[in-house]
Amino acid sequence: MSGALAPGDRLPSTRSLAASLGISRGTVVEAFDQLRAEGVLDAKVGAGTRVASALEDEPIASIGSASASPKIREVRLPPSAVRLAAVSRTLVPQPDVPFAVAVPAAGIAPDDAWRRLGNRVRATARAAPASYADPFGTLELRAAIAEHVRRSRGVRCEAEQVIVTSGTQQGLYMAGRVLVSRGDAVWAEDPAYPGLTAVLDDLELRTHRVPVDDQGIDVARGVALAPAARAAFVTPSHQYPVGMPLSMARRQALIGWAERNQAWIVEDDYDSELRYAGHPFPALQGLSPSRVVYLGTFSKVLFPSLRLGYVIAPEFLVDAFGGARAILDRHSPTAEQHVLAAYMREGLFESHIRRIRGLYSERREALLDALSSRLPEGCAVQPSDQGMHILIWLPTGTDDVRIAESAQAIGLTLRPISRMYCDPPGRPGLMLGFGGFPTERLRAAVDDLVPLLGTAR
Numbered sequence: 001m002s003g004a005l006a007p008g009d010r011l012p013s014t015r016s017l018a019a020s021l022g023i024s025r026g027t028v029v030e031a032f033d034q035l036r037a038e039g040v041l042d043a044k045v046g047a048g049t050r051v052a053s054a055l056e057d058e059p060i061a062s063i064g065s066a067s068a069s070p071k072i073r074e075v076r077l078p079p080s081a082v083r084l085a086a087v088s089r090t091l092v093p094q095p096d097v098p099f100a101v102a103v104p105a106a107g108i109a110p111d112d113a114w115r116r117l118g119n120r121v122r123a124t125a126r127a128a129p130a131s132y133a134d135p136f137g138t139l140e141l142r143a144a145i146a147e148h149v150r151r152s153r154g155v156r157c158e159a160e161q162v163i164v165t166s167g168t169q170q171g172l173y174m175a176g177r178v179l180v181s182r183g184d185a186v187w188a189e190d191p192a193y194p195g196l197t198a199v200l201d202d203l204e205l206r207t208h209r210v211p212v213d214d215q216g217i218d219v220a221r222g223v224a225l226a227p228a229a230r231a232a233f234v235t236p237s238h239q240y241p242v243g244m245p246l247s248m249a250r251r252q253a254l255i256g257w258a259e260r261n262q263a264w265i266v267e268d269d270y271d272s273e274l275r276y277a278g279h280p281f282p283a284l285q286g287l288s289p290s291r292v293v294y295l296g297t298f299s300k301v302l303f304p305s306l307r308l309g310y311v312i313a314p315e316f317l318v319d320a321f322g323g324a325r326a327i328l329d330r331h332s333p334t335a336e337q338h339v340l341a342a343y344m345r346e347g348l349f350e351s352h353i354r355r356i357r358g359l360y361s362e363r364r365e366a367l368l369d370a371l372s373s374r375l376p377e378g379c380a381v382q383p384s385d386q387g388m389h390i391l392i393w394l395p396t397g398t399d400d401v402r403i404a405e406s407a408q409a410i411g412l413t414l415r416p417i418s419r420m421y422c423d424p425p426g427r428p429g430l431m432l433g434f435g436g437f438p439t440e441r442l443r444a445a446v447d448d449l450v451p452l453l454g455t456a457r
């Protein structure tokens with residue numbers, strides 16, 4: 001390997017090598033046998049043992065020496081590796097401190113009922129089959145999901161149209177694989193969820209970022225920018241990250257465009273169960289079930305480490321989504337699917353949603369109350385009545401990333417939104433999650449946060 005012996009060079013006899021190294025001859029014989037088996041040595045009776053001459057054609061890369069692992073700078077990485085490495089630095093979980101966005105209330109999810117039920121269900125043979133399971137998901141869970149979204153979200157579907165995923169992140173990726181091809185034009189909101197834009201970039205789509213205003217995505221602007229786009233990726237019930245719902249007029253305009261152009265709408269309905277005033281807006285899917293692919297997740301209403309979500313696809317796309325699911329990782333863990341199906345069937349899911357809606361509503365009120373009258377000039381809370389976070393707009397010219405860094409240094413976590421725009425820095429703002437923290441903790445965190453808000457101009 002070091003090149004001290006060249007192909008064709010003769011090795012000493014096993015006897016003399018053993019003597020010179022002071023080891024037993026058996027050890028040397030074993031080593032020679034191993035090297036012969038690997039094709040490094042040739043041995044011919046009467047001709048002794050030589051370094052294999054076949055190695056002349058293809059020199060062995062030297063290994064084990066300091067020069068063996070080239071420096072990262074010297075390796076020309078494929079563009080996809082560069083892009084994906086950047087994603088690994090972007091999609092990182094927030095620490096469990098105020099104001100982390102996706103953290104559910106501690107002790108509430110997963111709760112004792114979930115744990116007890118989980119222990120019971122996981123102990124059954126059905127929950128841990130020895131074979132692969134259906135890529136579409138277990139029938140019980142698909143049926144429970146279909147019933148839940150029909151009743152609570154006005155989604156029009158049968159259990160057969162539900163494909164269980166490991167969360168909306170995977171659903172977005174599957175939609176990008178099934179509905180469009182590399183180079184196709186698509187719409188995404190501006191600003192948008194970084195987990196979505198990472199998927200669209202990875203799939204090498206031509207993404208047109210369509211601005212949102214107080215009614216949600218500006219469909220007329222989308223039509224002006226890319227009338228023939230093949231798909232629109234949207235968050236209609238609670239625009240991510242800003243927070244407004246898509247107005248009824250815009251819903252109709254979006255569906256009208258999709259139907260006229262045979263384009264698809266991908267509806268990311270990530271936290272629609274958590275609406276605090278009046279009834280949630282029904283899902284877009286209910287207005288156009290054959291043009292909309294609906295994505296739901298249990299990350300917000302249960303907990304994100306569960307890694308379960310679902311795609312609801314028009315009947316004629318179900319098999320394609322099943323195939324996309326199968327080539328990713330075949331299927332979600334069967335045991336967790338059975339636990340969740342039982343949790344839903346026994347009514348625990350419904351009562352859990354009612355409970356957290358009440359709790360999160362209190363926490364949200366406490367946060368808004370603590371902030372009111374204390375926001376520095378030029379800061380404003382974006383009106384919204386849903387989800388697990390609020391958004392504070394900062395004065396133009398503020399560096400929201402720097403404020404987030406200062407907050408981190410004092411034990412808080414904030415998500416700056418200026419980088420979620422297509423042309424960073426976009427309008428500065430901070431996302432504040434409230435679901436995971438008791439009211440006293442939120443109030444204390446606001447005391448620490450307020451002095452930072454007027455800085456970094």
Ligand SMILES: Cc1ncc(COP(=O)(O)O)c(C=O)c1O
Nearest residue numbers: 167168169193240270297299309
């Ligand atoms: C808008 C939006 N879409 C999708 C996701 C991904 O959810 P999941 O955990 O189901 O992959 C999130 C998670 O925070 C989100 O905020």
